[in-house]
Amino acid sequence: MREWSAPALPAGWTTSGQPPFVARHEEVAALDAAWTDALAGAGRAVFVSGEAGSGKSRLVSEVCTRLSADGAAVLTGSCIQEFGAPFEPFDEPLRVLLPAYREDAAEASAVETVELLERVLERTGQDAADRSIGQERVFAAVVEVLRAAATSRPLVLALDDLHWAGPAAVQLLGRVVEGTTDARVLLLGTLRNSPPDRSDTLADSLAPLTRLTGVHRVELVPFTVEEIADYVEIRAGISRAGARESAEVLRELTGGNPFLLRAMWRPVVEAERQGSRRVIELPDSAGDLVRSRIALLDPAQRTVLQLAAVLGQEVDAGEMIGISETSVDVTLEALDAAARAGLIEAPREAGDRYRFPHAIARQAVIELIPNALVLRTHARIAQVLEADFPTAPRLIQRLAYHYTAARALGFGDRAVTYLTRAAELAEGRFAYEDSGRLFEHAAEISPDTDERAELLLRAADNWDLAADTARSRAICEQVLAAGTPRLRLRAAIRFEDASWRPGLPGHRALDLLSSALAGIPHDDGDPLYIEALGSLARATAFTGAVDEGERIGDRAVALARGHGDAQVLAANLRATATLTLRPRELTKRLARTTELTRLVRPVGTEWLGAAALWRAGLSYLTGDRAGMDESERDLVEVNRRWGRHWEYWDACLRYARAFVAGRLDEAATACRRAQRQETAFRGDATSTASAVQSYMVRRESGGLERLRGLITGEESPADRWAPGLLAIYTELELDSPAQRLLDWMLEHSGPDAADSSDWPARLAFMAEAALRLGDRAAAERLHPWLEEYAGLNLMSGMFVALFGGADCYLGEIESLCGTGSPIERFDAALDLAERAEAPLHVAEALAAKAAHLRRSDPASPAAQALASRALAIAEPAGLVRVMRSLGVGGAASARLAGGLTDREREVIGLIAEGRSNRDIAAALVISEHTAANHVRNILTKTGAVNRTQAAMFAREHGLAGGGLAGG
Incomplete structure (x- = not known):
């Protein structure tokens, strides 16, 4: 991205007459240190929090003004409480950067980024969301532009009032912080951390971010007496002694709040100068604080000030003149009088607006207005804006806000109209969380049952797009409780779709669909009925009744083909292909x-x-x-x-491809990525998918020995996942526990067991145990169950556990029992593995065939040739389990340990001693960052998921102790 120019700093930051900036020395130092790190390419994010009026914005403005003078590019954004735009406060910084980024956009992805962000930033228009792209692509586009900008010029993002950010903007904030950790970007955000303005959505989003190295929180505490004395000494130009006397009074009156200090210092100092003994008290509320200033205005002027407060934090003079019921001269004079009283700030230059100096000041004025007058004022503002200001900025959001506030006066229908339009605007700009919330709000207001249900369904659709399937399902339940029959059926279809994707059982969805279908005629030409049948098929299958689900699904697809609507057909294909x-x-x-x-x-x-x-x-x-x-x-x-849940599935597929290819390090990395995504994706659904994936990698790499100390052999299968427990017993050669558990699992394998998604894993683990134990009776019982999978690979779940060809297991069972045609089975498995280009499965089939030939001839040349082929695949890839089956397990273990570099062997030795990254860095005279990289590489190569397991690996392979001695 070519050189770009930062805009001028906000006028309020640089205008003369600003109160003195005092104290906050540690906070300023923290922000300076963060900027130093950012300049070095280590992105930083600092969130400045405190109560209202604690000086958050002033601290950030002071630091940014100084950084700008030193050459930093400072971009600012802020959030508006009542009618913010989607993805505010990032909109204004993006408007600055996008023109320069557009000039360099040559690649297709860059052009797509420009077009996407131009749409997000468009101030008007209400197109429905483009369903060919999702919100995560928007987030990625924003990060892309910020990173590109920072390559040519270090960047400071100053984002104010984040507690008022919409939920979509909060999601974006997290992506920006995570996506700029290695860019020359300093993000400074301010937020209130106490009620009523504290944002739980923001707090929940910041909590995981604060665990990142480059993210810090700065909490502003009230001024001390000495800090207040500094302020008074400078502001009043009096001696230190006099300033301190006033400071003690001010500390008691204001509690050290900078905003209140700014409002109260003058009368206190004047009273001290005059030797007055009158009592100066801080009013009980901020409204009382400004009452004395409001009293300076005449009734007409007070009316104008109240109108301005209801209109917003910033006030356009033209809108004020149009809305005010007083004359132009009186309106302008009232604004000037309010500015002279310090209640509002006058425009600093042409094009600026009047603005309240702080949200506290504005709220204080509103609190003094009678409730009935507030409602009437909202109504007048909405009506005049709608009629006379059709191009006003944020018009739709503002009308939604003002009509909603005035709905008690009979404007409920207008409120629903504009809340709906605001929701559609947010949806069209990919702010799905904002849209869902607005549709819900519109539904709350609407008196019409059908309209309310329709709005709720649109809300559910948007929460689903935002990957909040739990909230989508909850909203659908509301429609199901009160909607018309067809609306109830649509809600049931949406509920099932929001249940299937995170992997929830289908029982609840089946009940809701069955009940809703009973409420409408079963018309084979009705597209809604046809789509509902597809959902019913999937819900039925997800209860375990797969045969019934298949039957319903076949009918649904047949009806969809006969109907001729491609959308209906696609919906039913999607449902029935995933049974x-x-x-x-x-x-x-x-x-x-x-x-x-x-x-x-x-x-x-x-x-x-x-x-x-x-x-x-x-x-x-x-x-x-x-x-x-x-x-x-x-x-x-x-x-x-x-993005969203597709990142999880992408990681699962990458794990599977790497696993069957024998690239175990890569598989382990993909597995960890999937594990990070699984919790966010599955929500309230419980899953052990990532644990099984990790187990599969570790058993192939020889990393299970560390579990021996955690296993007693007495574990109850009723308290654990029995197939996994049996697999561990088998791999650790705990024959008696394995036999006990194998018998238990065979006894509990009923006729419906094959419909379970983990049935292939149960089959494979039982077969492995039977083969290990030489249990012919068990093997013979398993044979017909495995026969159903002949010619296919075995896979449990969707890319959870991949076992290779069922024919390989069948061949081993037939070899053990002396039946069938083992050689043909092994050849079929080998052919399948080679067609799939799956080296791990090829090596397993070769090793199994070699073992079969050795049953009759231990010195078989053919067996030796097969074993050599298997070893040629397994040894370079570190396939310890295959090598162990070939009788070279010791070599495998040595090779695995040898896969560490000399430096990594030193580091893992120190890990085994309980050393931290800082300790390791000091001992080896390297940076802490380099030490952390070594630790990550060690975890990947050893298959360990944490430092404790790495330490166990070190002890098992003789790498613990003497770590500094080298390999």
Whole structure:
């Protein structure tokens, strides 16, 4: 991005007559230190918090003014309490940067960024949201522009009043902080941290951010007596002794609040000078504080001031003249009189507005207005703005605010109209959280039952787009309790869709859909009825009744084809292609995902993600490498354009591709990425997916020995996930516990077990245990269950646990039992693995076939050749489990430890001693940042998820103690 020019600082920062800036020495030092780090390329974010009037904005303005004088590019933004725009306070900084970024936008992605942000910043227009792209792409675009700007010039973002930021802007704030940790960006944000202005949404968002290295909180405390004396000495020009006497009184009166100090210092000092013994008290409220100043105005002037306060924090003179019921001369004179009384600040230059010096001052005026007059004032403002100021900035949001405030006077319908338009505006700019909240607010006001239900459904749709599926479901339940039959059915469909994606069981969705369907005629030509059948099919399958779900789904798809509406067909293909991964009718579901891809790819909707994900899973089962490649490309693009939960699925697919390729370090990294995303994606749904993924990587890399000390062999399968417990017993060669648990699992494997998504894992882990134990009876019982998967790979869940060809397990069972055709089974498994280009599965099939040949001839040359081929794959990749099956487990362990560099062996030795990154840096004379990088590399290479497991690895491989001695 080429050189760009920062705009002038806000006039209020640089105008003469500002009160003196005192105290805050530590806070200024903290902000200076953050700027120094940012200049070095280590992005920083500092959030300045405190009560109203504590001097947050003044601290930031003082520091930014000085940094600007030293050459920093300072961009400012602020939030408006009542009618802010989507993604405020980032809108104004982006308006400054986007023209320069646009000039350099040559690549397609950069052009897309410009077009996207221009739409987000557009002040007018209410187009429906473009469903070919999601909110995360907007966030990425903002970060992209900020990072580009910082490459040519270090950047300070000063964002004021973040406690009034909308929920979408709060989400963006988090992405900006995370996305600029290695950029020359200093973000300074101010916020109130006490009621009534404290924002729980902001607090929840900041909590995880504060754990990042470059994020700090600065809490402003009240001024001390000495700091107040500094202020008075400068402001009043009196001696230190006199200033201190006044300071003691002022500290008691104001509590050290800078805003109140600014308002109270003069009468206190004058009283002290005159030796007055009259009692000076701080009024009980901010309204009382300004009452004496308001008393200086005549009734007409007070009316104008009250109108200004209701109108907003900043006031346009033209709007005031148009709305005021007094003459132009009286209105202007009233504004000037209020400015002379210090109640409002006059424009500093042409084009500026009148503004209240602080939100406290404005609120103080409003508190003195009778409630009835406040309502009438809101109504007049809304009516005049609507009629006479059609191009006023933020007109839609302002009309929504003022009509909503005046709804008790009969303006409820106008309030609903403009809240709806404001919601649509936010939706069109991808601020889905803001839109959902506005639609909900409109629904609360509307007296019409059907309109309220319609608005709630639109709110649910937006919360779903914002990935808050829990809130979407809760809103749908409201519609289901009071809507008309067709609205109830739409709500039930939305509820099911918001349940399926985070993986919730289908029981509640099934009940709601069944009840709603009972309320409408079963018309095979009704598109809503047809779509509901598709949702019903998926909900049914997600209760475990997969056969019934398949039956309903087939009918839904047939009706959708007969109806001829591509959207209805796509909806039903999406629902019915995602019922199950079981092998029966797999070809049908694969055909549906392919057809869905064809329908939605040109449109670019998020539904392409569902098609890509399930097509990838089905392609893995069939060993279709080309299908997986194409699906991965689609899923990567959906993640780029939509983010949110697609980042989780993208990580899962990357984990799977790396795992079957034998790239275990890469698989471990993808697994950790998926684990970070899983909690946010699944919400209130419980899941052990990431734990199983991690286990699969660790067992292939030989990293399970560290679990031995945590396992007694007496664990109850009723209290644990029994398949996982059995797998651990098997891998650790705990034969008696494994036999006990295998028998228990076989006993508890009922006729419906195969419908569970974890059935393939249960089958694989039971088969491995039976083979380890030589339990022919168990193996023979498992054989027909595995036979259903013949010719396919085994996968539990969606890219949770990948086991390779079922034929490999069948061959091993037939080899153990002396039945069937093991060689044909192994060859089929090998062919499947090679078609899928899955080296891990190739090595497993080769090793299993070699083991079979050695049963009859321990010195078999063919077995040796197969083992050599398997070892050639396994050893470079560090596939310890495969090597152990080949009888070279010790070499595998040594190789794994040898995968660490000399420096990493030193670091892991120090980790085993309990040293922190700082201690390691000091011991090895390296930077703490470099030490942290070494630790991250060690965790990746060893498969450890934390320092404790890395220490255990060090002790197991003789790397603990003497860490400084080298390898």
